[in-house]
Amino acid sequence: MANDDLYLLGVSMTKFGKHPDLDLIDLAAEASMAALRDAQVAVADLGVLAAGCLMQAGAGIGQQLQKQIGQTGIPVYNVANACATGATALRTVAMAIKAGECDLGLAVGVEKLSGAGLLGGGGRREASDTWTPQGRFGAVGPLDGRVGTESMPGVFAQVGMAYGHTYGGTSFELFARISEKNHAHSTLNPLAAYSKAMSLEQIMGDVMVAYPNTRPMCSANCDGAAAAVLVSGSRLARLDPDQRRRAVKISASVLTSDPWTESCQILPDVNTLTQRAAATAYEQAGWGPEDLDLVELHDCFATAELVHYDNLGLCERGGAVDFFESGAPFRDGRLPVNVSGGLESKGHPIAATGIANVYEVATHLRGEAGARQIEGARVGLAHVIGLGSACGVHILEAVAP
Amino acid sequence: MAQQVAYVDYLRLGDPPQLVAQACDACGARFFDRRNACAACSATSFHEVALERQGTVVSFTIVTFAAPGVAVPYVAAVVDLGGTSVRGIVVDVEPTPEAVHLGMAVELTTVVVGVDAAGTEAINYGFRPLGGN
Numbered sequence: 347m348a349n350d351d352l353y354l355l356g357v358s359m360t361k362f363g364k365h366p367d368l369d370l371i372d373l374a375a376e377a378s379m380a381a382l383r384d385a386q387v388a389v390a391d392l393g394v395l396a397a398g399c400l401m402q403a404g405a406g407i408g409q410q411l412q413k414q415i416g417q418t419g420i421p422v423y424n425v426a427n428a429c430a431t432g433a434t435a436l437r438t439v440a441m442a443i444k445a446g447e448c449d450l451g452l453a454v455g456v457e458k459l460s461g462a463g464l465l466g467g468g469g470r471r472e473a474s475d476t477w478t479p480q481g482r483f484g485a486v487g488p489l490d491g492r493v494g495t496e497s498m499p500g501v502f503a504q505v506g507m508a509y510g511h512t513y514g515g516t517s518f519e520l521f522a523r524i525s526e527k528n529h530a531h532s533t534l535n536p537l538a539a540y541s542k543a544m545s546l547e548q549i550m551g552d553v554m555v556a557y558p559n560t561r562p563m564c565s566a567n568c569d570g571a572a573a574a575v576l577v578s579g580s581r582l583a584r585l586d587p588d589q590r591r592r593a594v595k596i597s598a599s600v601l602t603s604d605p606w607t608e609s610c611q612i613l614p615d616v617n618t619l620t621q622r623a624a625a626t627a628y629e630q631a632g633w634g635p636e637d638l639d640l641v642e643l644h645d646c647f648a649t650a651e652l653v654h655y656d657n658l659g660l661c662e663r664g665g666a667v668d669f670f671e672s673g674a675p676f677r678d679g680r681l682p683v684n685v686s687g688g689l690e691s692k693g694h695p696i697a698a699t700g701i702a703n704v705y706e707v708a709t710h711l712r713g714e715a716g717a718r719q720i721e722g723a724r725v726g727l728a729h730v731i732g733l734g735s736a737c738g739v740h741i742l743e744a745v746a747p
Numbered sequence: 748m749a750q751q752v753a754y755v756d757y758l759r760l761g762d763p764p765q766l767v768a769q770a771c772d773a774c775g776a777r778f779f780d781r782r783n784a785c786a787a788c789s790a791t792s793f794h795e796v797a798l799e800r801q802g803t804v805v806s807f808t809i810v811t812f813a814a815p816g817v818a819v820p821y822v823a824a825v826v827d828l829g830g831t832s833v834r835g836i837v838v839d840v841e842p843t844p845e846a847v848h849l850g851m852a853v854e855l856t857t858v859v860v861g862v863d864a865a866g867t868e869a870i871n872y873g874f875r876p877l878g879g880n
Binding site for chain 2: 492499556609
């Protein structure tokens, strides 16, 4: 192991779901303590802490967490970066270690979203009894529902439908089958918010939110936290053999934002920045999509999963429908995608998601995924995207022979 | 005739009504709101351009569940107007997957949103299917 390499020493996630009796700090502390135990290190060993929480971005979650598990005076970075907040916390620790400021750090993401309902849209009400132009578009009323849609299910429905317009082959049933796959995968994941299989008929017959996304095709709002301990190669070389054996190499850690594209002001472009992040990650890692054994990607809606097969290069450009139809992304397929159940079934406590998907990949690379283990997994990719936009891609690699 | 106000400032009421954009003087990238510098090339001057009135639906969704106060169902679409993407509502169509389709030809139209206490009508834009769909 090279001294300037980066490793995941410990990782953990709480059960995703409803935690009415645990607050944000309880959840963050549970995940953090478990990650520290997994890494076999103590709070005193940490040189940096990055904490993500999107809905309480101004609350200083990192410092509150320290008061719960140990105040040592180390730098704390509270981060918020839409649905890429967890990946951003990981990147923050990775950058601190790469910069040589410390050699061991903790990243944590936490969110309480149970019962949050529809996200996005409805942001403005008529404020007076006369039409008054307001905002960047001089609008006299709310835009959501009057000038397109701002709801997340609607925006991501359009993302999937735009792919269908460009390449063809999409249908309500195709998107529903992607959701059926992820709900089936979740039955093997004890930490998933929902772990019941759903039939295609159940999915297509459920409440329509924004065509073609029905309710089970939308990410599940829930509570949860995930945490990861990162270490430099030089520090890892001095740790115990048992710690080294379970360490997972972080072969690539990439964050991108959306470059300008013609329609990005109209429909957020979740494609170009993902394509760029993936290309950079494959270059950093020295691995290509053909080398991957599993992928956890950001299926915030069934319509989103499809486009990211393509964006991450899991298929040739325009080939996402064929990739799905080939059976490749099923857990017994050539390249399993979202064997955790994905955001649609495992759940999507926003800031936790970018670390929870790293947890899933790492757990398979360690051979510790139990009933849902992808046998022989050596290399995996974790992807998240947040609107605005931000994309995080991490490629992980097993170290032990 | 009642006094009218455009629902958004990039809609120009007239005969016919028109959508306008701010185009970058250097690269031609178009924006519906103000920018200090072009997001595509960083040039700092812009000129107003009128958009075509007919175009194609390149993506859509039918929103049936929305935030409180937002009337549903409605068809939200991304419409390509001669190379410039615009978002808007598709009107004069049943909000069903059978009635709306990708590639549908549409044209700009206007709808009255309501009348305020001063008697002013707010006029929004939308897109209606062209014949032959």
